[in-house]
Amino acid sequence: MDLTSKLQSNNPIFDNYLSCLPTNLTHRDMLTKYEKIPTYIYSESIEASIVVAAEIAELIREKQRKGQNFVIGLSTGSTQIRIYAELVRHHKEEGLSFKNVITFSLDEYYPMSSHSLKSYHQYIKTHLLNHIDILPQNIHIPDGTIILETVHDYCRDYEKKIADVGGIDMMLLGIGRTGHIGFNEPGSGRNTRTRIITLDPVTRQEDANQFQGFGNVPRRAITMGIDTILNGNTREIAGGDPFRVITGDFVTTEDGTGIVHTAPAFGADDYKVGKKHDIGILIMVDRQGKFTDYMGDLSGRYVKNYKDDPDYKDVDVEIAVGLKLKGQAFKIEKYEHNYPHCWRTDKPIIYYPLDAWFIRTTAVKDRMVELNKTINWKPKATGEGRFGNWLSNLVDWNLSRSRYWGTPLPVWATEDGSELKCIGSIAELMSEAHKANKVLGINQLLEGSLDLHKPYVDQIILVSDSGLPMQREPDLIDVWFDSGAMPYAQMHYPFENKNLFPEPVTSSSPLTNNIKHYGGAFPADFIAEGVDQTRGWFYTLHALGVMLFDSVAYKTVVSNGLVLDKNGNKMSKRHGNVIDPFLTIEKYSADATRWYLITNASPWDSLKFDLEGIKEVQRKYFGTLYNTYQFFALYANVDNFSFEESYIPVIERPEIDRWILSSLHTLIKNVTLQMEDYEPTAAGRAIEVFLDEQLSNWYVRLCRRRFWKGEYEHDKICAYQTLYECLETITLLMAPIAPFFADWMFQNLNGVTKRDTQTSVHLANYPEADESFIDEELEERMQLAQGISSLVLSIRKKVNIKVRQPLQKILIPVMDVHTRTQIEKIEDLIKSEVNIKDIEYLTETEGFIKKKLKPNFKTLGARMGAKMKSVAAAINQLNQAQISILEKDKAFGLQIGEEIIEISIEDVEIIAEDIPGWSVANKDNLTVALDITISPVLLEEGNARELVNRIQNIRKDNDYKVTDRIIVEIEEHQSINDSVRNYNDYICKEILADIISLVPSLSEGTDIEVNDETLKIFIKKTS
């Protein structure tokens, strides 16, 4: 091979090399881009490195003579390291200067573990250039050792690097003996190339073959033989052929080279891969955690210092030192590795291979997957994803535990294990024990002293069919088995209540598919537990249900999320962020806590728990509810309302009552729907909204006067009955979420009226929605009233006119008759709510109202497709005249480029955007204009109301009772004289004054301000 020739892209070796590289690897980009640069290509070997280094040294000298730098682009790797080493040798022996050699790497090389690029360069400097003697000649690398080199395309900034060094003079490119293996790791987003370089000339062909067709396999495992450390014939002890390279799909190159050590005895993955490749099992640690006999000097030593021995010498260090002394260590370093620790003592734990009993759950795996699909999972994803995936990757259930406390395995075995008996009941055990007594001639006394726990049960000896003694298998049953057996154990099945369960699956009729209802005991309608139980309780219940009855064990399961602290961290005693539930309940009540937990987030979402949230619930929900109830109770007591009058048909009640009852039944419908769908959060929120926005903030507020004014007759009784029904229904609806408050309120209400025969809310029936109460049009127009009021209030706010100041009128543009009739029915309500005299409607008002079109994306989008954008823009740009044409013709031809596109009136929403000269507000398709001129008449009335307000405040300051009569004297003042005269009756009525008089001047009294004027006013009780 011509080592110094300039490589062209038509060079077959170069092409071949390129074709090995993934297309999107930077390395390849670079080679393609800089193909004009002289490139050395060489087979990776010690010989090549010597030859290449000699040639480079010559080139360097040449440049050196001209006083130039020489830049080599290096794909860093082990051969390149040898080239460095050679150059260093030239430097030492022939005085070659290195000052003007600049190196950089195109990719990253990991000598046995991860290094950043920077630390790699450091590594080269310190280990190779300064201590060149460790490589390559002096290190002893045992036969069979493999160094694996991985390349990541981290080096995205190679362009910059090249610019920094002022271009490259030469590139060095090594081709490993076993070639390059390029692949894209699916889903990793990172392109990785792995090259295997063997330093062992006799690497077994079959090991290399492992990597053939490796293209799509993302990961690999490699065992490294270090049998020299062991005493004795380890191949024999292992019972396999352990010292070679095998592949496994669970090792990645993310944090290292992809070379890992494997120990089939100490990990499930390792075991599987070891078994597949028949490398046997070596157990070098005994059950005390000490090295076994054939570990030479290490025998008898603890693997880890889990006894807190102050004199403990770390065996890891000794092993490392030992390897180093023998010249077998390529590099030794410490790195972090996660492995389990005891949850109580924090001592290290090692996995250990033990004999165990298993349930062959894999035999019913498919059926479990299938039946799982019939379970209603909340949320769905947990059932399909987490649980479903887990079931499809199911392994056999390791049933036995080498513990002391628990349920003993009911299995007896002969000494050689060839005969087994599994006992199904105490009776069977007794009878078998008596049989053993007879056959074996022993005298076990069980009556009266039978204890089924360890160690007593272990003393019972049974006899096999062939007459041999049998001992109990010493292990216990996994406690999770107990939890999964709950449905049967709680009914003492099969000894009792057999009729509550289906026919069990038997060996003769393995799967019966008999999912039915059996006396209500099985399967469960609903269970709930933390999502962390997916592989615990949820699984064991399911497994036993399927294996015993070919049935699900539960029809619905809610897997709750976790309650985290307010910063989203798991609560843990160690971090001190635990909230004591008992203190919380003590302080904030169980109901507020429950309500907060339920309504704040869906049960399956993890919840950031914050006490502030509970306070808010207390204030917002329970405070409002309590106040509403208090309000009701106050007047109901005054009027002795006890629901003894006959129920007034809804049709005979005022509109506002019909409205709140309609909303109430809509609420019942929604809550029931949500509850049945296992969505308590949505249910609770619906109750909140009803209470706040409809009952308290609208119904009660608007109806206050009805409760305290007038005689106890029809209208008042309607109000009482209506509000009572709302409160009663709320207690029933909320009972599952807030059981105590609901019951308290229910009993208070029902205690008086005895409407319900039950004494507790929890015994009463859940409410059922009565469709005849529901009037959607009514609900819609109340919505309109709320919307319009809100808009008027917002205009008042904007122009700074307080609600107390009456205004003449509002204008509402209405585009259709329906809306108009709807609003007309609620005119009075709006007028009093926003303190205006009139409502006027604008219909055909071309030129008066400025309209705006809003394209209806849903209908248009489907039809327009790609033209949607330009159509929407065109619609937005239509002028008022064009809009009227559209309104008149119900259609309009839009000019889009060359094309005319027909749109219909249904394709747009028409909004009255503005009414020139008026103060306007709009939201969605509702627009309101307010007449903000304050006429003298209006001002008078406004001032009267101002006065009322001021006087009421003074009454309050003076601690007058609400029934106290007063007389009032006001100092004359230009701005209010007319008000006082013209509204004298009104003011008197409002403030319970017998007389209000204007006087020229007052010597005593209070200063008040009405519309920026200061007045003196004097009030006293008539007594």
Place this chain on the structure above:
RNA sequence: GGUUCCUUAGCUCAAUGGAAGAGCAUUCGGUUGAUAAUCGAAAGACACAGGAUCGAUACCUGUAGGAACAGCCA
């Protein structure tokens, strides 16, 4: 590393393949007849990057951050 979930206003949460909505907090204002209460208004947000789509906060992929699981704990 794997599987699954999450990321929307300062905070806690909605909704939606068609111009993002509440509550709390903040600011301003209103209100005797539920004043240890209550109402209104203002301001304020789709973690980031790609992709399919006429159109994405929503669907897909990736990145970042967070959580849970993978105990001979229950």
